[in-house]
Amino acid sequence: MPHPKPKPSKTRMRLIIVASRIFAEKGFQEATIAEICKQAQTNIASVNYHFRDKESLYLEAWRYAFRQDLEINPPDGGIGADAPPEQRLAGRIRSLIARIAASDSYFFAIINKEMAQPTSLLPEILEKEINPQRQAMIALIKECLGPEADARNIHYCHASIIGQCFHLLRVKHIQNNYPAMRAYPELDDSTAYAEHVIYFSLGRIDI
Amino acid sequence: MPHPKPKPSKTRMRLIIVASRIFAEKGFQEATIAEICKQAQTNIASVNYHFRDKESLYLEAWRYAFRQDLEINPPDGGIGADAPPEQRLAGRIRSLIARIAASDSYFFAIINKEMAQPTSLLPEILEKEINPQRQAMIALIKECLGPEADARNIHYCHASIIGQCFHLLRVKHIQNNYPAMRAYPELDDSTAYAEHVIYFSLGRIDI
DNA sequence: AAACGATTCAAATATATGTTTAAATCTTTT
DNA sequence: AAAAGATTTAAACATATATTTGAATCGTTT
Secondary structure, eight states, X not given: OOOSSSOGGGHHHHHHHHHHHHHHHHHHHHOOHHHHHHHTTSOTHHHHHHHSSHHHHHHHHHHHHHHHHHHHSOTTTTOOTTSOHHHXXXXXXXXXXXXXXXXXXXXXXXXXXXXXXXXXTHHXXXXXXXXXXXHHHHHHHHHHHOTTOOHHHHHXXXXXXXXXXXXXXXXXXXXXXXXXXXXXXXXXXXXXHHHHHHHHHHHHHOO | OOOOOOOOOHHHHXXXXXXXXXXXXXXXXXXXXXXXXXXXTSXXXXXXHHHSSHHHHHHHHHHHHHHHHHHHSOTTTTOOTTSOHHHHHHHHHHHHHHHHHOTTOHHHHHHHHHHHSOOTTHHHHIIIIIHHHHHHHHHHHHHHHXXXXXXXXXXXXXXXXHHHHHHHHHHHHHHHHOTTTOOOGGGSOHHHHHHHHHHHHHHHHOO
């Protein structure tokens, strides 16, 4: 019988997929290799075999989650580069909130934990993955505010927008951890919240 | 003597003070009793003697941090109840940002970690300490928006304000962990940022 | 089919760390 | 000062978990 058990060449991939979920749920420290391997239906030694150690698996799982995320929601929100800056900014806000709200978005779940309890990998991710998105949004805000806007105000407005978006991230994960609480039901409709953030923010930016 | 008053030992107090800082820096899981006791210059068994276990010390340390915080910055920002709602809202925003920005505010550092990786204590903290502040701010926003404002919009505006304030919390702790990065120098001046948040938010609320 | 490398497995190892214990020491009361 | 109680200490204990090991198994090539 050629296939008595699941194809062994897929073990590595199963580990990455399961790990991205477990790390997103528990964070690097509290996630255990034992649980990841159990859910991936493999032996704990396979982490050492396929990834050398826990941290390397963490990095691979994170990168996988990130790629999955952007594949579904491109960061520009589908707005072309020829649209007016206000619309492109709105598109980016919609895309960011959509990625944050997606129930299977493990990338932002990991980022959320990393920002509170950074591992040694955070600086690289911040620089390579987050900063390009950040610079793109800052450039759009600058366009909206016009050429005479000063740098400090641009950064303040960027902080205001990012803060509003990441607030959804916090609320979402608290609710995931304590479904019974239902402390913030008003943010359940993430697309409506996105429109609010756009309205709330463009009021002070697009003048 | 019928009332031999129990005098709190200095060791117990030293443990609480050190623990609130260590827990704020590392979170519950990554903080070790060994390090806390070393910095408090006592034996590791004193945690068991004075507090039964690590979690009880965590709770005591968190309560201590919370009391210290509110002693320095009252939540209403020093604005009297007779002032117009816009000013009282501005006062609360200033107070919240001041408490978040205070370098020795361990309460918000712990809350920041708890929200990303909750322990069993978070629901109680959220309900007993955070929710009263939340309800007070929501009431103020409602006053500012007027009687015809719908509940959803009130909550959205509240989310926008809290998101902006807590963004400072995130940025602050990333910078504490990676001083070399200097990724967000624009938020160094927290009082200026507070004025921006007030201006940015009241533009959409106070109409 | 045999050989060989790749993969999986159960078990052992190493380490970190929360907890407990019992003796020693200090403080208070009588 | 003696006794009783409170506190501190060093050491042992227990547990959790990342990592390593060497043998067993699988898949591919010859």
